[in-house]
Amino acid sequence: xxxxxxxPAELRPSGPDQxxxxxxxxxxxxxRRATAALSFRTIGAVYVWLLIAVLFSVWAPDTxxxxxxxxxxxxxxxxxxxxxxxxxxxxxxxxxDLSVAYTMSLTSVLTAHFLVSSGLGPATAIALAMxxxxxxxxxxxxxxxxxxxxxxxxxLATGALIQSLITMVTNDTSITGVQLxxxxxxxxxxxxxxxxxxxVLYLLLAATAIWFLLEHTASGRRLYATGFNADAxxxxxxxxxxxxxxxxxxxxxxxxxxxVVFAASVGSGSPSAGTPYLLSAYAAAFVGATxxxxxxxxxxxxxxxxxxxxxxxxxLGLATSAQWAASLFTGSVLIVALVLTGGxxxxxxxxxxxxxxxxxxxxAADGSGTVSGEEVPR
Amino acid sequence: MHADTSPExxxxxxxxxxxxxxxxxxxxxxxxxxxxxxxxxxxxxxxxGEIHALTGPNGSGKSTLIKILAGYHHAEPGAVxxxxxxxxxxxxxxxxRHDRLRFVHQELGLVGELSATDxxxxxxxxxxxxxxxxxxxxxxxxTTALVERFGLGIDVRRPLxxxxxxxxxxxxxxxxxxxxxxxxxxxVLDEPTAVLPPGxxxxxxxxxxxxxxxxxxxxYVSHRMDEIFALADRVTVIRGGRRIATRPVAELTPRSxxxxxxxxxxxxxxxxRLAPAPAEPVLEVRDLWAGPxxxxxxxxxxxxxxxxxxxxxxxxxxxxxxxxxxxxxxxxGRVRLPGRSERWVDAKDAGGSGIPLVPADRAGExxxxxxxxxxNLTLPLLDRxxxxxxxxxxxxxxxxxxxxxQKVGVRTAGRGARITTLSGGNQQKVVMARxxxxxxxxxxxxxxTAGVDIATRLQLYDLIERQADDGxxxxxxxxxxxxLLALCTRVLVVRDGRIxxxxxxxxxxxxxxxxxxEGTE
Numbered sequence: 001x002x003x004x005x006x007x008p009a010e011l012r013p014s015g016p017d018q019x020x021x022x023x024x025x026x027x028x029x030x031x032r033r034a035t036a037a038l039s040f041r042t043i044g045a046v047y048v049w050l051l052i053a054v055l056f057s058v059w060a061p062d063t064x065x066x067x068x069x070x071x072x073x074x075x076x077x078x079x080x081x082x083x084x085x086x087x088x089x090x091x092x093x094x095x096x097d098l099s100v101a102y103t104m105s106l107t108s109v110l111t112a113h114f115l116v117s118s119g120l121g122p123a124t125a126i127a128l129a130m131x132x133x134x135x136x137x138x139x140x141x142x143x144x145x146x147x148x149x150x151x152x153x154x155x156l157a158t159g160a161l162i163q164s165l166i167t168m169v170t171n172d173t174s175i176t177g178v179q180l181x182x183x184x185x186x187x188x189x190x191x192x193x194x195x196x197x198x199x200v201l202y203l204l205l206a207a208t209a210i211w212f213l214l215e216h217t218a219s220g221r222r223l224y225a226t227g228f229n230a231d232a233x234x235x236x237x238x239x240x241x242x243x244x245x246x247x248x249x250x251x252x253x254x255x256x257x258x259x260v261v262f263a264a265s266v267g268s269g270s271p272s273a274g275t276p277y278l279l280s281a282y283a284a285a286f287v288g289a290t291x292x293x294x295x296x297x298x299x300x301x302x303x304x305x306x307x308x309x310x311x312x313x314x315x316l317g318l319a320t321s322a323q324w325a326a327s328l329f330t331g332s333v334l335i336v337a338l339v340l341t342g343g344x345x346x347x348x349x350x351x352x353x354x355x356x357x358x359x360x361x362x363x364a365a366d367g368s369g370t371v372s373g374e375e376v377p378r
Numbered sequence: 379m380h381a382d383t384s385p386e387x388x389x390x391x392x393x394x395x396x397x398x399x400x401x402x403x404x405x406x407x408x409x410x411x412x413x414x415x416x417x418x419x420x421x422x423x424x425x426x427g428e429i430h431a432l433t434g435p436n437g438s439g440k441s442t443l444i445k446i447l448a449g450y451h452h453a454e455p456g457a458v459x460x461x462x463x464x465x466x467x468x469x470x471x472x473x474x475r476h477d478r479l480r481f482v483h484q485e486l487g488l489v490g491e492l493s494a495t496d497x498x499x500x501x502x503x504x505x506x507x508x509x510x511x512x513x514x515x516x517x518x519x520x521t522t523a524l525v526e527r528f529g530l531g532i533d534v535r536r537p538l539x540x541x542x543x544x545x546x547x548x549x550x551x552x553x554x555x556x557x558x559x560x561x562x563x564x565x566v567l568d569e570p571t572a573v574l575p576p577g578x579x580x581x582x583x584x585x586x587x588x589x590x591x592x593x594x595x596x597x598y599v600s601h602r603m604d605e606i607f608a609l610a611d612r613v614t615v616i617r618g619g620r621r622i623a624t625r626p627v628a629e630l631t632p633r634s635x636x637x638x639x640x641x642x643x644x645x646x647x648x649x650x651r652l653a654p655a656p657a658e659p660v661l662e663v664r665d666l667w668a669g670p671x672x673x674x675x676x677x678x679x680x681x682x683x684x685x686x687x688x689x690x691x692x693x694x695x696x697x698x699x700x701x702x703x704x705x706x707x708x709x710x711g712r713v714r715l716p717g718r719s720e721r722w723v724d725a726k727d728a729g730g731s732g733i734p735l736v737p738a739d740r741a742g743e744x745x746x747x748x749x750x751x752x753x754n755l756t757l758p759l760l761d762r763x764x765x766x767x768x769x770x771x772x773x774x775x776x777x778x779x780x781x782x783x784q785k786v787g788v789r790t791a792g793r794g795a796r797i798t799t800l801s802g803g804n805q806q807k808v809v810m811a812r813x814x815x816x817x818x819x820x821x822x823x824x825x826x827t828a829g830v831d832i833a834t835r836l837q838l839y840d841l842i843e844r845q846a847d848d849g850x851x852x853x854x855x856x857x858x859x860x861x862l863l864a865l866c867t868r869v870l871v872v873r874d875g876r877i878x879x880x881x882x883x884x885x886x887x888x889x890x891x892x893x894x895x896e897g898t899e
Contacts, residue, residue: 217768218760225757228748235704235735235743236758236812295748 045291045301045337049308056315063318071195077310078199079262083277084284084302085206086254090151090247091285091297092214093240094227095144097248099155100255100281102162103136104274107259109170112269115185116177122185126260133256136162137249145245155248166271175269189265199261203303206254210299223247224296283330284309287337309333401426401462401595402479402564408454409442409619416442417453418619424564424595429586431610431627432599435639435831439619440599444568448481462562478563482570486550490539494532494549495521501553524552527588530581542691544578551585564595569829571605583609601639601831603632604860615639639832657681659716660819660851661701661733666711666725668700669693672875674711678820678851683842685866685886686855689895694872695738698822698855703729704737717819734758734813736806738824738855744809745797752779752793755812782811786841803834810841820851827861839864859888873897 040047057065083100090097107129114125136158143154179185191198214220225233226240234240255274263269287309288302289295309330316325400423409417417439424430434440445451446468453468460466466476488497495517506512521534525548532545541549547570554565567586571579586609590596598610606613607627614624615638623638630638657680666674670693678684688694699705701713703726711725715733723731737743745754756763756775763778765771779793786807790800797805806826813821823842827835842865846852854865862869868882871894879894 212769216770216772218764218770219768221753221757221760221770225746225749225753229742229746231743232737232746233757235702235737237729237732238757 041294043291043304045287045304045308048333049304049311052308052312052315056311056319060315060319064315067195069314069318073307073310073314074200075192075195075197076314077306078197078203079258079265080277080280080284080310081203081303081306082199082206082258082261083255083274084281084288084306085203085210085299086251086258087281087285088210088288088297088299088302089213089223090244090251091289092220092223092227093244093247094230095151095244095247097140097155097251097255098152098278099136099140099159099162100251101274101278102159102166103133103252103255104259104262104277105166105271106136106162107133107256108263108273109166109175109269109271111260111263112175112177112180113169115179116175116269119179122188125185129260130253130256133252133259134249136256137252140248140252141245144248145241151244151248170269170271172271174271176267180263180267180269186264186267189261197265199265202257202261207299207303214296214298215293219243227297280306280309280330283334287334290337305337399426399463400424400460401562402597403458403460404447404468405458407443407446407457407459407468409439409446409451410454415619417446417616420616420619420621422597422614422621422624424597425612426562426595427590427593428611429590429596429598429609431606431613432597432616433601433603433606433613433635433639434616434622435601435833438617438831440601440616441568442619443616444481444566444597444599447479447566448483461564478558479566480554480558480563481566482547482550482554482568484569486546488538488546488550488553491537493536494525494534494538494541494552497538497549498524498553498556501556521552524556525549542578543574544581547574547582548585555589562593564597565589566597566599568599569601570598571600571602579605602860603635603832606635607632636832661853662714662716663701663725664712664714664722666697666700666709666713668705668709668711668725669696669707670875671696671700671872674872674875674877676870676877678853680717680849680851681846683846683852683854683865683867685862685869686853686872687857687859687862687869687891687895688872689857692872692895693875694855694870695824695857697872698735698824698853699737700725701728701853702733702735702822703727703731704735715819732816732818733820733822734816734818736809736813736821736823736826738828740802740805740809740828745805747796747798749797750794751783751788751790751797751800751808752776754797754808755779755782755793755815758812759815778815782815783808786811786814787837801831801834802828803830803838806830806834806838807841810838814845818850820853821845822853822855824855825858825861826854826856827858859891862886862891863888871895 036042053065063069083104086100087097110129110132111125114120114128115122118125120128139161140151140155140158143149143158144151147154149157187198189197189199212220214223222233222238223243225236225238226243230240258277259273262273266273284302284305285297287305288300289297291301291304292298293301312329312333313326316322316329402422402424404423405421407417407420407422408415420439420443422430422432422443432440432443442451446453449470452470455469457468458465459468461476461478489500492500495514498521499517518534525532525534530542530545530548532541532549538546538549551565551567551570558565570582574582583605586596586598598605600606607630610627612624612626613630613635615622615635617639625638659677660680661678663677664675670691672693674693674697676684686694686697696705700709700711703709709726709728712722713725713728713731714720714722715731718731741747746757749757752775756779759778760770763771763775765774776793782788783790783793788800788807788811789804797808800808810823810826821842826842827838830838842852842854852865854861856862863886866886868880869886869891870877871879871881871891873895878897881890881894
């Protein structure tokens with residue numbers, strides 16, 4: 001299975017005492033691992049999600065437990081999921097990209113502008129909009145990595161710059177036109193199979209890609225190392241600056257793509273398309289970091305969190321007609337999730353709650369829940 | 379002096395002479411963390427005017443004991459504690475146990491951005507006017523009075539980050555001593571010399587003795603034997619959570635104390651065999667400039683164990699970083715690895731030659747605390763673990779990590795355990811293994827045994843020696859003369875950014891090193 005003939009002899013410590021990897025499949029170990037994988041600690045959000053589903057099924061038995069609701073939750077949260085995933089990579093390297101919402105607005109209005117006002121074809125319009133997103137990523141990278149401005153404030157600043165660009169293009173009004181509703185472009189978001197639209201597939205693809213990158217590649221490991229302790233990582237030859245730069249480019253591209261999908265799904269380019277997604281994206285990423293790989297920002301945890309939040313909000317919408325319920329729900333879930341996990345998430349130093357030095361014993365017990373940093377099944 | 383502790387002889391009753399009554403007495407102290415018995419029925423008594431050392435290997439329960447005394451953990455029911463004959467409760471977690479128990483923790487607990495005045499006020503409050511604004515002149519006068527007695531010329535207004543390590547230690551002690559009536563109290567010092575250069579340890583000792591001579595009890599936590607013999611009156615050894623012995627230091631020899639600590643006979647006079655036969659160089663450094671360094675050059679031979687030392691600020695601590703291309707500032711000079719290439723490399727690009735570094739600050743630069751043991755070990759080796767499509771070969775990674783854990787003898791619950799669950803010494807083994815796994819011609823170590831207990835220290839010495847015997851060149855930059863004496867075949871002493879002295883073989887003595895560092899030859 002090893003396709004690259006590296007030098008295993010050199011890698012392995014010499015000597016006959018070469019220990020084998022512990023036999024992976026004694027029944028007991030398997031059982032323990034399964035228990036760990038299904039424990040509340042690991043996938044608590046899934047249980048909360050089920051609880052919410054049951055709750056709303058009882059509360060609104062006519063409207064909630066239907067296939068329509070399932071489709072509504074999936075279709076309605078795909079874009080939110082893409083934006084949430086876009087902040088996972090920067091956060092893993094402990095970089096905040098607060099400009100994602102503005103980047104999303106930017107690509108949505110640019111795509112609309114090029115289609116409607118410039119009369120360009122969909123492919124060209126999308127390519128130009130994504131080019132703008134790439135530019136945003138590069139500028140963010142320059143300001144954060146090269147000029148060494150703290151990412152939190154730097155991306156807030158570039159966000160303001162992007163907003164001014166948006167206002168320049170739109171005069172603060174939505175761009176609409178038949179071109180946005182016409183077939184090839186609108187299909188991007190509206191093509192469906194059994195009522196589940198294409199953006200859900202984008203979400204799954206993006207999550208798979210990010211999961212693979214973070215869990216199964218050297219770069220992913222280095223990203224986490226950069227986020228946890230950049231100094232130590234740098235001394236081990238990790239090019240932390242380059243990684244941080246690239247995460248900002250990646251987040252700009254992914255949130256930019258979310259903007260294009262948004263324009264295709266609503267059929268207009270709105271200057272404030274992205275704004276409502278910012279809080280929910282960070283909420284999902286942080287709740288996601290408490291799931292599966294506790295303490296690490298990860299793709300599937302984020303997707304679970306998006307669905308949890310989306311289900312709750314949809315349910316509240318069906319059960320009550322209170323407009324304020326949605327934000328109340330998002331805020332509460334975020335706080336509860338963060339409290340439950342204490343300081344285990346890789347918050348930036350400023351936000352990190354001072355953690356009492358763990359005692360060896362209790363910490364070892366803690367470690368057994370997510371043994372070996374690699375075998376947490378999902 | 380008390381040869382041993384028993385409740386009968388130490389219980390302070392009204393009838394006994396006040397001088398004999400222990401100022402602090404703890405008995406039957408136990409603590410469990412989950413399934414681990416961290417402390418098991420430990421007794422401890424400290425006489426007034428006594429420096430009482432508390433020692434034991436890492437993980438022996440020293441810090442748990444201190445944390446219980448400090449009110450950070452609660453003891454199991456059954457523990458009895460008295461301060462100057464007056465009982466106090468160990469059963470609860472409180473901010474502080476008793477006003478007469480004062481602590482200087484290992485990390486000193488200071489805020490570097492703030493001045494000495496601010497730092498002292500953090501624990502005892504600010505003097506204010508009727509309007510509630512701070513009376514700075516009053517505060518500064520108060521702080522100066524507290525700090526002055528130690529006579530180190532501390533500027534009470536400047537941020538502590540600009541002060542020397544010993545000045546910071548003194549501020550921490552002064553902060554602990556504020557408003558203290560020392561005569562009937564206990565000052566607890568937890569590894570206070572860990573951050574001090576050797577020349578300044580003596581000054582700290584004088585201060586500690588002064589506190590003792592004023593009639594206070596001092597509990598001095600340390601696993602450095604030289605300090606115990608230099609300073610302490612009695613020593614209590616704990617191991618595996620149990621008290622092994624309490625003895626007057628005068629009755630002990632380094633060997634017998636080491637045996638108490640290690641639980642078996644062990645070699646303490648770990649001296650290197652003398653310089654090996656001259657061998658071809660594996661590393662050549664010429665005219666190195668970085669930070670305080672002003673043109674340093676040396677050769678390192680195959681199998682050589684070269685020490686680099688000096689006072690803090692002399693520049694010796696910069697050499698390893700500069701050689702490995704890890705110095706954050708501008709670097710000039712040339713480096714060559716003759717075994718690998720005949721080409722001279724600009725020192726600022728030396729990072730590319732891949733000389734691994736065991737950094738001085740283990741928590742800050744060495745390990746990644748949120749990573750597992752295995753992930754820490756393989757971080758610099760990931761490129762070699764690539765399989766198809768850039769995928770990481772988990773199976774090979776596990777085997778690699780497992781192999782090195784065994785090879786260097788890391789004591790851990792497994793490669794998946796968080797690295798921070800390991801003792802300092804075992805973390806250091808992981809850092810070392812990670813470097814060795816890269817099979818470098820040269821290994822560069824910075825303060826390799828800081829915060830490492832004696833047993834693990836000896837294991838690390840052995841490990842380093844074995845590497846050198848296999849032909850690796852080793853650089854040990856250390857301000858700990860014990861390391862240099864135990865390990866090095868040759869020592870370069872740096873002063874004011876230049877190599878001022880080269881000492882080799884039998885001439886490497888504590889005395890020679892200190893004189894060369896201070897420039898008092």
